[in-house]
Amino acid sequence: MPMKLLKTETENQLVVERILHARRYSLTLDRTLCTGCGICKEICPREAIEVKTVPKVEGDKARPPTIDVSEEKCHYCGICESICPFGALKVTVDGEHVIPVIKSESFPQLIREIEVDITKCDVDCVDCEEACPLNLITVTVQTPDGKEVKDVKSRPDKEKLKVNVEIKKDLCPCCRLCEVKCPEGAIRVRKIFHGIIRIDREKCPEDCQDCLDVCPIPGALYLSEEDGKVHVNELFCVYCGVCKVVCPVEEALELQRTHIRHTPVRSGAWNKALEKLTSTEEMAKELRTKGSAKKLESVKKRVAWSE
Amino acid sequence: MSKELRIGVFICHCGLNIAGVIDMGELVEYARTLPDVVYVKDNRYTCADPGQDEIRKGIKEYNLNRIIVAACSPRMHEPTFRRCVSEAGLNPYIFEMANIREFSSWCHPSTPKEATEKAKEIIKMAVAKARLLQSLDILEVPVTNKAMVLGGGIAGINTALDLAGMGFKVYLIERGESIGGHMAQLDKTFPTLDCSICIEGPKMVDVSRHPNIEIISYADLLSVEGYVGNFKVKVRKNSRYVIAENCTGCGECRDVCPIEYPNEWDENMGVRKAISVPFDQAVPLVYTVNMDHCIECYKCIDACGARQAINFDQKPEEIELEVGTIVVSTGFDIYRPYDNSLYGYGRYDNVITALEFERLILAAGPTGGKVIRASDGQKPHTVAFIQCVGSRDVNKYPYCTGFCCMYALKNAILLKEKYKDDVEVYIIYMDMRAHFKGYEEFYQRARELGINFIRGRAMHILEDPKTKNLTIRTEDMTLGEPIEVGAELVVLSTAAIPSKGTDEMARILSLTRGADGFFMESHPKLKPLDTPVDGIYLAGCCQGAKDIPYSVSQGSGAAARAATVLSQKKWKIEPIIAVVDPDKCKNTRVKCGICEKRCPYGAIKAPEGEPARVTIAMCHGCGTCVADCPSDAITQLHFTDAQILSQIRSALEENPEEKILAFLCNWCSYAGADLAGTSRFEYPPTIRAIRVMCSGRVDKDFVLEAFRLGAGMVLVAACHLPYDCHYISGNVWMKKRTDALTMVLGKLGLSPERFRVEYISAAEGVKFAGLVEEMTEQMKTLGKEKIQAENEKLQPTLERMLSRKKK
Numbered sequence A: 001m002p003m004k005l006l007k008t009e010t011e012n013q014l015v016v017e018r019i020l021h022a023r024r025y026s027l028t029l030d031r032t033l034c035t036g037c038g039i040c041k042e043i044c045p046r047e048a049i050e051v052k053t054v055p056k057v058e059g060d061k062a063r064p065p066t067i068d069v070s071e072e073k074c075h076y077c078g079i080c081e082s083i084c085p086f087g088a089l090k091v092t093v094d095g096e097h098v099i100p101v102i103k104s105e106s107f108p109q110l111i112r113e114i115e116v117d118i119t120k121c122d123v124d125c126v127d128c129e130e131a132c133p134l135n136l137i138t139v140t141v142q143t144p145d146g147k148e149v150k151d152v153k154s155r156p157d158k159e160k161l162k163v164n165v166e167i168k169k170d171l172c173p174c175c176r177l178c179e180v181k182c183p184e185g186a187i188r189v190r191k192i193f194h195g196i197i198r199i200d201r202e203k204c205p206e207d208c209q210d211c212l213d214v215c216p217i218p219g220a221l222y223l224s225e226e227d228g229k230v231h232v233n234e235l236f237c238v239y240c241g242v243c244k245v246v247c248p249v250e251e252a253l254e255l256q257r258t259h260i261r262h263t264p265v266r267s268g269a270w271n272k273a274l275e276k277l278t279s280t281e282e283m284a285k286e287l288r289t290k291g292s293a294k295k296l297e298s299v300k301k302r303v304a305w306s307e
Numbered sequence B: 001m002s003k004e005l006r007i008g009v010f011i012c013h014c015g016l017n018i019a020g021v022i023d024m025g026e027l028v029e030y031a032r033t034l035p036d037v038v039y040v041k042d043n044r045y046t047c048a049d050p051g052q053d054e055i056r057k058g059i060k061e062y063n064l065n066r067i068i069v070a071a072c073s074p075r076m077h078e079p080t081f082r083r084c085v086s087e088a089g090l091n092p093y094i095f096e097m098a099n100i101r102e103f104s105s106w107c108h109p110s111t112p113k114e115a116t117e118k119a120k121e122i123i124k125m126a127v128a129k130a131r132l133l134q135s136l137d138i139l140e141v142p143v144t145n146k147a148m149v150l151g152g153g154i155a156g157i158n159t160a161l162d163l164a165g166m167g168f169k170v171y172l173i174e175r176g177e178s179i180g181g182h183m184a185q186l187d188k189t190f191p192t193l194d195c196s197i198c199i200e201g202p203k204m205v206d207v208s209r210h211p212n213i214e215i216i217s218y219a220d221l222l223s224v225e226g227y228v229g230n231f232k233v234k235v236r237k238n239s240r241y242v243i244a245e246n247c248t249g250c251g252e253c254r255d256v257c258p259i260e261y262p263n264e265w266d267e268n269m270g271v272r273k274a275i276s277v278p279f280d281q282a283v284p285l286v287y288t289v290n291m292d293h294c295i296e297c298y299k300c301i302d303a304c305g306a307r308q309a310i311n312f313d314q315k316p317e318e319i320e321l322e323v324g325t326i327v328v329s330t331g332f333d334i335y336r337p338y339d340n341s342l343y344g345y346g347r348y349d350n351v352i353t354a355l356e357f358e359r360l361i362l363a364a365g366p367t368g369g370k371v372i373r374a375s376d377g378q379k380p381h382t383v384a385f386i387q388c389v390g391s392r393d394v395n396k397y398p399y400c401t402g403f404c405c406m407y408a409l410k411n412a413i414l415l416k417e418k419y420k421d422d423v424e425v426y427i428i429y430m431d432m433r434a435h436f437k438g439y440e441e442f443y444q445r446a447r448e449l450g451i452n453f454i455r456g457r458a459m460h461i462l463e464d465p466k467t468k469n470l471t472i473r474t475e476d477m478t479l480g481e482p483i484e485v486g487a488e489l490v491v492l493s494t495a496a497i498p499s500k501g502t503d504e505m506a507r508i509l510s511l512t513r514g515a516d517g518f519f520m521e522s523h524p525k526l527k528p529l530d531t532p533v534d535g536i537y538l539a540g541c542c543q544g545a546k547d548i549p550y551s552v553s554q555g556s557g558a559a560a561r562a563a564t565v566l567s568q569k570k571w572k573i574e575p576i577i578a579v580v581d582p583d584k585c586k587n588t589r590v591k592c593g594i595c596e597k598r599c600p601y602g603a604i605k606a607p608e609g610e611p612a613r614v615t616i617a618m619c620h621g622c623g624t625c626v627a628d629c630p631s632d633a634i635t636q637l638h639f640t641d642a643q644i645l646s647q648i649r650s651a652l653e654e655n656p657e658e659k660i661l662a663f664l665c666n667w668c669s670y671a672g673a674d675l676a677g678t679s680r681f682e683y684p685p686t687i688r689a690i691r692v693m694c695s696g697r698v699d700k701d702f703v704l705e706a707f708r709l710g711a712g713m714v715l716v717a718a719c720h721l722p723y724d725c726h727y728i729s730g731n732v733w734m735k736k737r738t739d740a741l742t743m744v745l746g747k748l749g750l751s752p753e754r755f756r757v758e759y760i761s762a763a764e765g766v767k768f769a770g771l772v773e774e775m776t777e778q779m780k781t782l783g784k785e786k787i788q789a790e791n792e793k794l795q796p797t798l799e800r801m802l803s804r805k806k807k
């Protein structure tokens, strides 16, 4: 059979496929998870991804952009899947979930450091579950012999019950909302992306809150009652950058990632991606720690940059 | 040579062939009266030794400096007599023949008086031309004894091996990563069923080891300049990002590379890595990074380690080669019938091409030799082969691809032998073409194996959307009714088409292509491996689809043709070429370049602001540019305007309105007229013929001059359109020119039948004789008075039109 390149779109997902007589590839974008930030687009080596902004309807809230993937260009390397902080993309080969670039260590995995000390948990507390804006946390309570307990309040043996906090880590952008909301300080979260985000409110148009409308993390941006403009709370920002995508004014919103937490790799592709997502300096820093002196030299030459 | 003209005329009796009709005494007497003729001698057989001795003697004794032999056709003995005069110390080009046998005694036996008169005029015309003949030097060019072979399929491989075996250095230029061509993609080969790569692989290795062969693969031909013996070739070696010398072919880089992309070599049915070889037996065994897919993770560099073969900074490299000959063996491509909606290729998962089938049944193929369906991965229980998909289809490719019948038989047999009774096989065909050694036997073998043959053209394929099984609607010519055949897999035997880039190669190499798009040979029978460009030859499927044995034979044949040049130190070129008078060429002042457009060989170039220039070794001497030059700046040596005009004037000196003045092209029409003579077809002695190498040489001024002088009729006869012209397109340009001229003459009041353009092949003696008969009849019907009256009316205009030609 000649090669087939397909794209199927439903309301909640986009699937591109490359079907060969002897092998099938697919990439699925789960639109219920995708925030439209376009980090994937930044680093897709085939420029297969397009971020399409959704035109705003007068009087409505701004809507997040949609992601489109070209079935002609995608070569199913899985770079987008590895970088997506929301876990919205998935590659399969012959029906099995594999990320080729991770298998070959051509790309790192994001480090999602989330620790829960359940010994500190109060059995009838579900604050973290309620705090998670993406509904990734499920708190359950069990008897010592492992039976799930439904109505904790009416149980007399509260002391003996065990709390279990389950987090869908793969889909977690590590916003720290749960950490902050936990009354017992039982959760510790470290961010994946670090950076700086600033809004030059002088430049913001009157009544514009587009960035706030599309931000997936409540509280990362908020409307100040004082000046009626959008302000930033860096504590919760995950630096996905969807705000910057929709911002109608150039330079009103500045977003700069400074660091990405990831497993160690030696890979040119990652260096390039890192440079695109953060900065040349950050990439050079990484090269230095890996001792790639030769490559570092060439980077310096290329950007005429000295330490 | 002395200034004074001393012409000798040798008149041949040809036994009684000439003397039996023509009054030889009268002819000799007449010849003596012609200007500058100082010696006339008749012989029984001029071509025999005693006859030739007479010529040599005459030259010595009478100090002759122009020689005419009045005898048979120049197509017969011109070379003989040219040799004879040069043995006597004269330049061979001061010789002219008067064809009084084929053009007179043989075609007018029952009117000896008229035949004699005509013979006199033929000699007179020859003398007129001879008075203006010039000595010409045979040109010689040096020969670089190296060859380039373009395309490393089985045809090119054989050419390269043969030439290298003869001791010549060969550059084998291959566009792909590996040599091997289509043969390396096949499973088994008919009719013996040897494994294809097992027999081709060793040859590929021989090529790579041969000290005289340099493989330049993954390379594109950029330009070719020069001419036979002296081609300058530019080639770009594309970057593989792997240093060939360092790569050991171990494949460790491939193992670590994360990226897979569809392998074209596997007809995109399987995959390869971003750093890989297309197939394991690739020659040269050098890995290549496909930058369209590579993500530059550099894992391969780590894997390659100390060998340091991978270099992402590698740049494409342009190299220049000098070669004496070029063999083109760029093969074919397969037609992928996406545009045929009736068969559903590309839409139905279980409809594939035969080439895909080869990859499917091949043990080293993407499925490991398992014939499975794309829809469900299951082995099909019924397989149908449909023949002539695209081929023999007037709406697609009218030609027969030739090898599909045989490979369908092969694949049917392979299936039957592999799965025995577990598979039912159908072949739906129009005609079974199995016509070489061992092929008919192969067909019988297929029949004995119980393969079902259905004669008819498949009309339509339908797919069951659930099972993805197929139903073929076809006619069964044996039953004489439409039938339906169910199949779980359908294999389309699709046409072979010119390989991608054939048009560009044609442009770079100045080659012509036939209506089918494949390269055209110089002559379909006698020069099947030559091209119009001297020193460039063809081998294999680039000239038309053919199977492996035939491609291999052509490879060896082309090597032999190339060796005829390469084995010489110098290459001789006939001096009948075009020369430009730079002072007359107007291209220096205004943009003209008409000549450049006319030349089918790219031999004349008119760069802006400079006078046109002819590359002598590329000029074939058709004279088309000469005829169309608006400034009369080009001359064709040995067929100059002055020489031809002198023939016209001499032919029309007496009773012009009773004559047909004809311009016959050497290769077709002159030969056709000769054949009328040899066949003894009798026709009226009204015609006076002037030989030109090509009808493209016939300047419109020649026609005008003939009418100015009062000619009754004028005929221009050429090879048949569109492909018969010996110079590719001379007849096409002649037609354009004479079409316009016909219009002008018509407007001036010339009766349309008086100017005629005809196409007569070398086999059409009857047509020629009939034509002369018909034109003579027309001339009679018009009547001398009417012709004279027309001519008188025309005269002033023609005088004006020709004023610049007048001397």
Ligand SMILES: Cc1cc2nc3c(=O)[nH]c(=O)nc-3n(C[C@H](O)[C@H](O)[C@H](O)COP(=O)(O)OP(=O)(O)OC[C@H]3O[C@@H](n4cnc5c(N)ncnc54)[C@H](O)[C@@H]3O)c2cc1C
Binding pocket: B150, B151, B152, B153, B154, B155, B156, B173, B174, B175, B176, B178, B179, B180, B181, B182, B183, B186, B188, B189, B190, B191, B219, B220, B221, B329, B330, B331, B332, B333, B334, B354, B355, B358, B403, B407, B410, B499, B500, B501, B505, B539, B540, B541, B542, B546, B547, B548, B549, B551
């Ligand atoms: C499905 C199928 C099955 C067949 N089975 C058989 C069989 O069993 N037995 C048999 O006798 N025949 C068979 N044939 C026919 C056989 O494939 C051909 O006869 C043979 O391959 C012709 O060889 P070639 O060298 O002329 O052309 P090709 O094999 O096409 O080789 C041409 C080469 O030139 C290169 N090239 C093309 N253009 C350029 C360029 N511009 N510059 C540089 N290089 C270039 C190509 O990359 C290629 O390597 C089969 C054909 C098909 C399609």
Ligand code: SF4
Binding pocket: A027, A043, A044, A045, A046, A047, A048, A049, A069, A073, A074, A075, A076, A077, A078, A079, A080, A081, A091
């Ligand atoms: S899988 Fe690779 S090529 Fe495809 S969209 Fe993702 S990053 Fe781009």
Ligand code: SF4
Binding pocket: A106, B253, B256, B257, B258, B259, B274, B275, B289, B290, B293, B294, B295, B296, B297, B298, B299, B300, B301
């Ligand atoms: S650098 Fe390119 S070729 Fe090498 S391993 Fe990575 S993807 Fe493959």
